[in-house]
Amino acid sequence: MTWTIAPEPFGSPVAAALWRAYYTEVSDRWYLLHEGRRTDPGELDREVAAHPGAELAPPSGQLLVARYDGEPAGSAGVRLLDSATGELTRVFLYEGMRGKGGAALLVTAAEDAARALGARHMVLDTRSDLAEARALYTRLGYAETEPYNDNQYAEHWFRKNLN
Numbered sequence: 766m767t768w769t770i771a772p773e774p775f776g777s778p779v780a781a782a783l784w785r786a787y788y789t790e791v792s793d794r795w796y797l798l799h800e801g802r803r804t805d806p807g808e809l810d811r812e813v814a815a816h817p818g819a820e821l822a823p824p825s826g827q828l829l830v831a832r833y834d835g836e837p838a839g840s841a842g843v844r845l846l847d848s849a850t851g852e853l854t855r856v857f858l859y860e861g862m863r864g865k866g867g868a869a870l871l872v873t874a875a876e877d878a879a880r881a882l883g884a885r886h887m888v889l890d891t892r893s894d895l896a897e898a899r900a901l902y903t904r905l906g907y908a909e910t911e912p913y914n915d916n917q918y919a920e921h922w923f924r925k926n927l928n
Contacts, residue, residue: 766834768867770874773830773840775818780828783840785813787857791895795918798894818855820844827878831858831867838862841871843879846888846913851879851927853889856898868901876927886926890919 773780792804792812821828826844830837839858843851853875858867879887889907891898899921907923914922 766865768831768833768838768865768870769835770829770831770870772878773828775821775828775842779830779837780818780840781813783830783837783857784816784818784855785809786859787840787855788813788816790857791892794894795892818842821855825882827875827882828855829871829874829878831862831871831874833862833865833867839867839871841875843875843882843884843887845879845882845884848883849885851875851882851884851887853879853887856889856901863897869905872901872905876925880927884927886924888913888922888924890914890916890922892918893920 789804789809792809796802796804818828820826821842821844826842828842829840831839839862840855841853842855843853846852853872856868856871876887889902902923907925910922910924912922
């Protein structure tokens, strides 16, 4: 079984399915933790439509899709916040694909894409309940830092030099 990672247009059917799966999972986890319910389907539809991922397109961004034995398995995106700063976003693997090394490959590919866009460091934000993500970022050399944005759901901010 092999992984491949390649750029994908943000509006492709594969990218749309991965975005919907990502948003469903992180939204459901938040609502279950804080309100004891899953995401309202109408809210999910509105949020997915409102954030299609145009910022993840060249020349200032890139969406990457991981495939496991040719089948879409996950995604990661990078966008430039300024000429030197890339932001890592939408890091996701379908549940059945986790634990097979794909997440680290996606993040590394996103770092390479950020370098190709001119970034010298990468930042990201995440939440406390996404403990697996925080462990991954720490393992890959990201260090917690001060907030760089005002994302109402973010509780942790990370940074890594891409030298």
